[in-house]
Amino acid sequence: MQNTSHAVMAQRVEPADSPDDFPTPPWATRALMEHVIPGETRAMTCLEPACGAGHMARVLREYFAEVRAADAHDYGFGEVRDFVVHPVEVGQVDWVITxxxxxLAEEFVSRSLQVARRGVAILARTVxxxxxxRYHGIFRERPPARFAQFVERVPMVKGRLDAKxxxxxxxxxxxxxxxHDGPPRLQWIPPCRRALERPGDYPAGPDRRYRSSAS
Known part of the structure; x- marks a missing residue:
């Protein structure tokens, strides 16, 4: 039987004017902090410049002293600011994570590398x-220090979180x-979804909007 899920498939192409709103499951952000980013971040600042309804920013607040959030579209969370058109000033935060x-991922990487003092983390399709x-634009001269591949799938659904x-x-x-000085490091993010999911990560009602005790 054909899989008819609305989750993101490899062949998905969004229109040029689409907000491209595919919320990140909270456990996938925790996986970055628990398995990939080195060192202590609790005294640092972070910017999430494509925050949507705040699903990633809320989790980042578990790990950073301050998290600034913005998006080019108004989702009722964070500042309305187009990161590509109106980027943040150079060196304003320790980390940019989004x-x-x-x-627009290539443009986000280039601008984030100017804004961040310590590092940049971008969640993207493996492709x-x-x-x-992209090789000539960013990877040849500015390769990532770490490429961390999920061994589990990270399901993303347009406009909502969906645990199923x-x-x-x-x-x-x-x-x-x-x-970082040296070649990129390849690593695998081990199976961790079950360990990193928390009560309140997913909506309880049919409208699928985010509900959590976090603010």
């Missing part, structure tokens, strides 16, 4: 590694460290 619109354009969603798409965290 799941950007796929078609972001491909294309001559499935996907055929692979995702990875691309992490740039300002003090």
């Amino acid at each position: 799941n950007p619109p796929f078609r 972001f590694l491909e294309s001559a354009g 969603a499935t996907t055929a798409t692979g995702y990875a965290w691309f992490v740039w460290l300002k003090e």
